[in-house]
Amino acid sequence: xxxxxxxxxxxxxPLILASGVLDESGDTMVRIARAGAGxxxxxxxxxxxxxxxxxxxxxxxxxxxxxxxxxxxxxxxxDSYGDEIKIAKKGGVPVIGSIFGSSPEEFVFxxxxxxxxxxxxxxxxxxxxxxxxxxxxxxxxxxxVEEIVSEVKKAVRVPVWAKLxxxxxxxxxxxxxxxxxxALVLINTVRGMAIDIDARLPVLSNRLGGLSGPCIKPIxxxxxxxxxxxxxxxxxxxxxxxxxxxxxxxxxxxxxAVEVGTAVYLRGISVFSQIAREMEEWMLKNDVGSIxxxxxxxxxx
Amino acid sequence: xxxxxxxxxxxxxxxxxxxxxxxxESRPEPGQFYMVWLPGIDEFPMSISYIGNLKGFTVKKIxxxxxxxHELHVGDRLWIRGPYGNGFEIRAGKALVVGGGSGMATLAxxxxxxxxxxxxxxxxxxxELVFLNRFRDLKxxxxxxxxxxxxxxxxxxxxxxxxAKNDYxxxxxxGPEPMMSAMxxxxxxxxxxxxxxxxxxxxxxxxxxxxxxxxxxxxxxxGPVFKSSILFSMTELGKVRRAPSGKKEELG
Numbered sequence: 001x002x003x004x005x006x007x008x009x010x011x012x013x014p015l016i017l018a019s020g021v022l023d024e025s026g027d028t029m030v031r032i033a034r035a036g037a038g039x040x041x042x043x044x045x046x047x048x049x050x051x052x053x054x055x056x057x058x059x060x061x062x063x064x065x066x067x068x069x070x071x072x073x074x075x076x077x078x079d080s081y082g083d084e085i086k087i088a089k090k091g092g093v094p095v096i097g098s099i100f101g102s103s104p105e106e107f108v109f110x111x112x113x114x115x116x117x118x119x120x121x122x123x124x125x126x127x128x129x130x131x132x133x134x135x136x137x138x139x140x141x142x143x144x145v146e147e148i149v150s151e152v153k154k155a156v157r158v159p160v161w162a163k164l165x166x167x168x169x170x171x172x173x174x175x176x177x178x179x180x181x182x183a184l185v186l187i188n189t190v191r192g193m194a195i196d197i198d199a200r201l202p203v204l205s206n207r208l209g210g211l212s213g214p215c216i217k218p219i220x221x222x223x224x225x226x227x228x229x230x231x232x233x234x235x236x237x238x239x240x241x242x243x244x245x246x247x248x249x250x251x252x253x254x255x256x257a258v259e260v261g262t263a264v265y266l267r268g269i270s271v272f273s274q275i276a277r278e279m280e281e282w283m284l285k286n287d288v289g290s291i292x293x294x295x296x297x298x299x300x301x
Numbered sequence: 302x303x304x305x306x307x308x309x310x311x312x313x314x315x316x317x318x319x320x321x322x323x324x325x326e327s328r329p330e331p332g333q334f335y336m337v338w339l340p341g342i343d344e345f346p347m348s349i350s351y352i353g354n355l356k357g358f359t360v361k362k363i364x365x366x367x368x369x370x371h372e373l374h375v376g377d378r379l380w381i382r383g384p385y386g387n388g389f390e391i392r393a394g395k396a397l398v399v400g401g402g403s404g405m406a407t408l409a410x411x412x413x414x415x416x417x418x419x420x421x422x423x424x425x426x427x428x429e430l431v432f433l434n435r436f437r438d439l440k441x442x443x444x445x446x447x448x449x450x451x452x453x454x455x456x457x458x459x460x461x462x463x464x465a466k467n468d469y470x471x472x473x474x475x476g477p478e479p480m481m482s483a484m485x486x487x488x489x490x491x492x493x494x495x496x497x498x499x500x501x502x503x504x505x506x507x508x509x510x511x512x513x514x515x516x517x518x519x520x521x522x523x524g525p526v527f528k529s530s531i532l533f534s535m536t537e538l539g540k541v542r543r544a545p546s547g548k549k550e551e552l553g
Binding site for chain 1: 302303305336338340341343344345366378380382504505506507508509510511512514516517518519543544545546547548549
């Protein structure tokens, strides 16, 4: 009922762990897979070990709105990551290696390494909103995006996903420049800031960060809708998905699958099986036999 | 978001260890922790050492953040969020409590709730023993590595002697990881249940960043207090931790 095939990968359900949440260590990724996730995207890995920003790196927003984070692309470096992938694969679900770089050459280097470690696909982080020289600073340059995607596509055989930023006025143009990817992942976090008025300072040590959680869902749904109306490249939806209804909303907007991150904080690691159950309940009530039937139904074509 | 609390009292407990008392209405369980933010300096996890309305953090100076905290005065403010994590589960029966160094801070509110207990307060040396006065009436057994006070030797050796002589229903421990790791093995050997409050470099404190995970278990949300079944399964305990980058490193 919930199973999805995408780029030749089989997902038992369309609920994939989003990059940056509980996906640094192989053991944790196995635990998430066993808790019901249909797939796993790793933490974004770069060429060198990187400690990220000092604490505080997250700010919890009230009333379950979400969080703002600026972890700063902390990662052990690609050379230390083979073991983690090997362990993560024991979870029995597709493992998608997220990578970040500043140039096409760096992305190619990382993608080849990830492929060598045995990932099922790579996800290009073209959208982290809080790291100088990486993420959205690369991902808002259309020419660079096109070159990175096409060079990585040439260099590896596994599917290549491109994760794009909502922090732009030209989302469609950027999506077009990345359309050679096997799938587009929309959206990364939205640039935001929180100031503690008693401290008279931004909470995050990096000052600005990426906003995630239920408060950004309408931005993600709009982005998925716009891009999948324009392009034939499959879209993976992400941003604020916390319930079965949220996941179905993204799928109706045009997403083939979705990624779930902040909801792990809001509902615990059993969130994947909870959302899957909620989707199935809704589908049974509404006489929908397969989740594929719902992809893009909200679009006027 | 943070609550701002004012420091009401500061007590020197031992070498490089101070207690900061403050009022806060949250209701933590023994073993839970808070994230403490010193704006512009650092944010770090801190277990609660007094759980009444007049609460306390008992802080050992170890890094930039805790060193700066030691420079604070009565009337200065702390920014806190929490309580977080799972605390100790209090079981009926006789307990053995093994506290090493500033690990006593975490165990102190538990000790006050336990009815039937033997307490080991241990440290490298006499001047690093924490809460001797607080628990004087409970007649704790003192151990120092250098023999400067009480039993000469490791807390774990003393604990093993007690486990060999007496029947305990639960061991509670907090202290340096080599001590806790050894304690877990000893409890296993004697067939006694154990709860240990573990420590790792922590970033988010809310279970999403994976920085503090041990064998897939998050110290911040699944712990910091873990029970026997999980402790016995942890192959990384006492051996491997993760650097702030997430890279695995051997525990020295």
